[in-house]
Amino acid sequence: MSERKKKLYLILSLGFLSAIGPFSIDMYLPGFNEIAADLNTDIAHIGLSLSSFFIGISVGQLIYGPLLDRYGRKGPLYIGLGIYIISSFASVLVHDADQLIGLRFFQALGSCAGMVASRALVRDLFPISEIAKTFSYLMLVIALSPIIAPTFGGFLAFRFPWQSIFITLGIIGILTILSTVYWIPSGREPDKTKSLKPKSILKSYAEVAINPHFYIYAVVSSISFSGLYAYIGGSADLFLNYYKLSQQEYGIIFAVISIGMTISGQINTILLKKFSSEKITFNALVIQCIIGVVMLLMYEVGWVNLFTTVIFICIFLSMLGLIFPNTSAMTLEPFSRNAGTASALMGSLQLGMGAMVTGIVNVIPHHGGHLIYIIMLICCVVSILVFQIGTVKVFPKYNTIT
Numbered sequence: 001m002s003e004r005k006k007k008l009y010l011i012l013s014l015g016f017l018s019a020i021g022p023f024s025i026d027m028y029l030p031g032f033n034e035i036a037a038d039l040n041t042d043i044a045h046i047g048l049s050l051s052s053f054f055i056g057i058s059v060g061q062l063i064y065g066p067l068l069d070r071y072g073r074k075g076p077l078y079i080g081l082g083i084y085i086i087s088s089f090a091s092v093l094v095h096d097a098d099q100l101i102g103l104r105f106f107q108a109l110g111s112c113a114g115m116v117a118s119r120a121l122v123r124d125l126f127p128i129s130e131i132a133k134t135f136s137y138l139m140l141v142i143a144l145s146p147i148i149a150p151t152f153g154g155f156l157a158f159r160f161p162w163q164s165i166f167i168t169l170g171i172i173g174i175l176t177i178l179s180t181v182y183w184i185p186s187g188r189e190p191d192k193t194k195s196l197k198p199k200s201i202l203k204s205y206a207e208v209a210i211n212p213h214f215y216i217y218a219v220v221s222s223i224s225f226s227g228l229y230a231y232i233g234g235s236a237d238l239f240l241n242y243y244k245l246s247q248q249e250y251g252i253i254f255a256v257i258s259i260g261m262t263i264s265g266q267i268n269t270i271l272l273k274k275f276s277s278e279k280i281t282f283n284a285l286v287i288q289c290i291i292g293v294v295m296l297l298m299y300e301v302g303w304v305n306l307f308t309t310v311i312f313i314c315i316f317l318s319m320l321g322l323i324f325p326n327t328s329a330m331t332l333e334p335f336s337r338n339a340g341t342a343s344a345l346m347g348s349l350q351l352g353m354g355a356m357v358t359g360i361v362n363v364i365p366h367h368g369g370h371l372i373y374i375i376m377l378i379c380c381v382v383s384i385l386v387f388q389i390g391t392v393k394v395f396p397k398y399n400t401i402t
Contacts, residue, residue, distance in 0.1 A: 006183075009179075009183040010125070010183055010184060010185070011134065011137045011138065011141075012141065012179075012183075013179040013180060013183040013184050014118045014121060014122065014138055014184065015118075015137070015138045015140070015141025015142065016114075016141065016175075016176050016179055017077075017114035017115070017117060017118040017176065017180065017184075018114065018115055018118040018119070018138050018141065018142050019141050019142045019144070019145045020081075020084070020111045020114045020115070020172065020173070020176055021057055021108070021111040021112060021114070021115050022142055022145040022146065022149075023145045023148075023149045023169070023172065024053070024084075024088075024107060024108075024111055024169055025050065025053060025149075025232060026145055026146045026149035026150050026153070026232070026254065027149035027150065027152065027153035027165055027168070027169060028153055028162075028165045028166070028169075029050075029150055029153065029232070029235065029236050029250075029254070030150050030153045030154035030157050030236075030247040030248075030250050030251050030254075031153060031154075031156070031157035031162040031165055031247065032046050032047070032236045032240065033240060033247070034157050034161075034162045034247075035097075035100070035162045036097075038161075038162060039094070039095070039096055039097045039100065040096075041096075041097045043236060043237060043240075043241070044362055044363075045097045046097055046100070047233065047236070047237075047358070047361075047362035048097075048101050048359075048362060049097070049100050049101045049104040050104075050232070050233060050358050050362070051233075051355050051358050051359045051362060052101045052102070052104050052105040052108070053104045053105065053107065053108040054108070054229070054351050054352075054354045054355030054358055055105065055108070055352075055355045056104070056105040056106065056107070056108025056109045056112070057108040057109075057111065057112040057115070057347070057348075057351040057354075057355075058347075058348045058349075058351040058352035058354075058355055059109070059348070060080075060108060060109040060110075060112040060113070061112045061115065061116050061343075061344040061345075061347040061348040061351065062205070062344055062345065062348045063109075063344075064076055064080060064112060064113050064116045064117070064340070064344055065116060065205075065340045065341040065342075065343065065344025065345060066194065066196055066201045066204060066340070066341055066344075067196075067340075068116060068117055068120055068340030068343075068344070069188075069190075069191050069194050069204075069337075069338060069339070069340040069341055070190060070191060070192075070194040070196055071190050072186060072187070072188070072189065072190040073117050073120060073121055073124070073186060073187040073188070073340070074117075074180070074184075074186055074187075076113060076117070077113050077114065077117045077180065078177065078180075079113070080109070080110045080111070080112065080113020080114065080117075081110060081113060081114065081173055081176060081177050081180075082110070082177075083106060083107075083109055083110030083113075084107055084109075084110025084111045084113075084114075084173045085110070085170050085173040085174060085177075086106075086110075087103050087104075087106040087107035087109075087110055088107055088166050088167075088169040088170035088173060089166070089167065089170040090103055091103045091104070091107065091163075091166040092163040092166050092167060107169075110173075112347065112351070114176065115347050116340065116343050116344045116347055117340075118138065119328065119332065119339075119343035119346070119347065120187065120188075120339040120340040120343045121184065121185075121187045122134050122135065122138070122332075123332050123335065123336065123339040123342075123343070124187035124188045124339060125185060125187060128333060131328075131329040131332065131333070132268075132272055132277050132325050132326055132328075132329035132330075133269050133272055133325075135324070135325035135326075135328045135329055136265050136266065136268045136269045136272075136321075136325040137265075137269070138325075139261070139265035139268075139321055139324055139325050140262055140265050140266060143258055143259075143261035143262035143265055143321060144258075144262060145258075146254055146255065146257070146258035146261075147254075147255040147258045147259060147262065148255070150250065150251040150254035150255060151248075151251040151252060151254070151255050152168075152251075153165050153251060154246075154247040154248045154249075154250060154251030154252075155248065155251070156168065157247045158246075158247050158248055188336075188339065191337065204338060204341045205341060205345055207338070208335065208338060208341055208342045208345050209345065211334055211335075212390070213330055213331055213333055213334050214331055214342065214345070214346070215390075216386070216387070216390035216391065217327045217328075217330040217331040218327070218331045218345070218346040218349055218350075219349070219386055219390075220281070220285075220323075220327055220383050220386050220387045220390075221323065221324060221327035221328060221331065221346070221350060222346075222349040222350040222352075222353045223353065223379050223382050223383045223386065224285065224288070224320065224323050224327075224379060224380060224383040225320065225323075225324065225350050225353070225354065226353045226354060226356075226357045226375070226379045227288070227292075227316065227317070227320075227375065227376040227379040227380060228317055228320060228354075229353070229354035229355075229357045229358050230357045230358070230360075230361055230371075230372050230375040230376050230379070231257075231313060231317065231372055231376065232358065233357060233358030233359075233360075233361035233362055234361040234362075234366075234369070234371065234372040235250075235254065235372075236250070238309075238368065238369050238372065239253055239254075242367060242368045242369070243306050243309075253310055256310060256314065257310060257313055257314045257317060258317075259314070260314040260315060260317060260318025260321070261317055261318050261320055261321040262321070263318065263321070264318040264319065264320075264321030264322050265321035265322075265324075265325065266321075267321070267322070268280065268321060268322050268325055268326070271322070272326075277326035277327075277329055277330055278326075278330070278391060280322050280326050281322065281323055281326045281327055281330075281387065282384070282387060282388070282391075283322075284319040284320075284322035284323045285319070285323065285380055285383050285384040285387060286384065287315075287319055288316055288319045288380035288383075288384075289377070289380045289381055289384060291312055291315050291316045291319075292316060292373070292376050292377035292380050292381070293377065294312065295312045295313075295316070295373045295376070295377070296373045296374065296377055298312075299368075299369065299370055299373055304369070309369060316376060316380075323383075328346070331346050332346070357375060357379075360375065361375070
């Protein structure tokens with residue numbers, strides 16, 4: 001096999017590892033009505049299974065980070081994927097919403113192994129100069145998840161019982177293990193000196209957290225990504241209940257909105273040839289703020305409809321295709337020995353904020369997209385403030401205003 005083909009398979013496999021969590025989120029969203037009806041509850045209650053998934057990913061990443069540094073990348077990864085597969089198949093057997101909420105937590109604990117390991121492996125296997133570009137390629141695979149998953153999930157929910165969604169997720173987990181075995185190298189050697197005592201683990205996380213690259217860029221990434229989770233958490237109610245779309249129509253809309261992230265992620269690889277990651281991130285955040293203000297104002301004056309909702313959300317979320325690869329690369333840049341720990345803490349922060357936002361969307365009563373628009377605007381405004389204050393105060397050479 002040629003080196004070029006090996007690299008292609010490697011990036012695709014890393015992308016599948018990164019996407020298994022998002023795929024598990026997006027694929028079951030079109031089945032919310034059927035799941036709620038079958039389990040004798042409402043969509044808001046089923047929506048808590050989304051929050052439990054985010055909590056599981058957030059907590060799980062903190063567990064896998066030190067394990068990946070201590071025992072190498074693949075051992076803990078296989079264990080995590082095994083937990084994911086078992087939880088996926090077990091979800092077929094639930095009889096009430098609370099059981100589903102619990103199993104989704106364990107499904108998340110398993111899936112996040114792939115998310116942490118894939119980021120650490122990028123840091124292990126690629127030179128620093130190629131990390132941002134590699135994350136853009138991974139973003140392409142991740143962005144395909146909300147295009148394929150809801151469409152396929154909507155088809156399954158329409159044609160078959162909702163349990164077929166979780167059977168499919170279990171099969172995807174098995175295929176992911178196989179691609180990892182055959183196409184992904186082991187990465188950095190295990191660090192036998194790495195202690196797994198709680199005090200040592202906390203010290204490792206503290207060392208990562210106080211690094212300026214982390215507390216600026218990881219926080220910006222996490223807050224900006226919370227806008228995506230606000231959309232994910234409220235999209236089922238917005239499109240299925242407010243706009244009265246079918247599951248299949250909802251899947252198509254979800255896919256259309258996701259295309260922007262796919263395209264922008266690849267545009268980022270072109271922009272990196274001319275502009276710095278800092279400049280690209282700042283301008284993407286500015287565009288998000290402008291779109292967020294316009295969305296909210298149009299809603300307040302009653303100018304929103306299905307078409308404008310899809311267009312503006314698509315533009316807003318497409319900026320994440322520029323923000324995520326660059327903030328991820330800048331966050332992980334100074335970490336080589338502790339790449340697993342840094343990757344875990346970054347991912348945990350992102351998903352922890354995501355869990356909080358989806359919880360807010362599902363708990364606070366609302367109708368239509370008003371609450372979603374407000375949260376999305378708050379996220380991008382806070383992100384640009386953190387980014388600008390951080391880069392001016394801590395990294396003056398990256399001052400993007402001058």
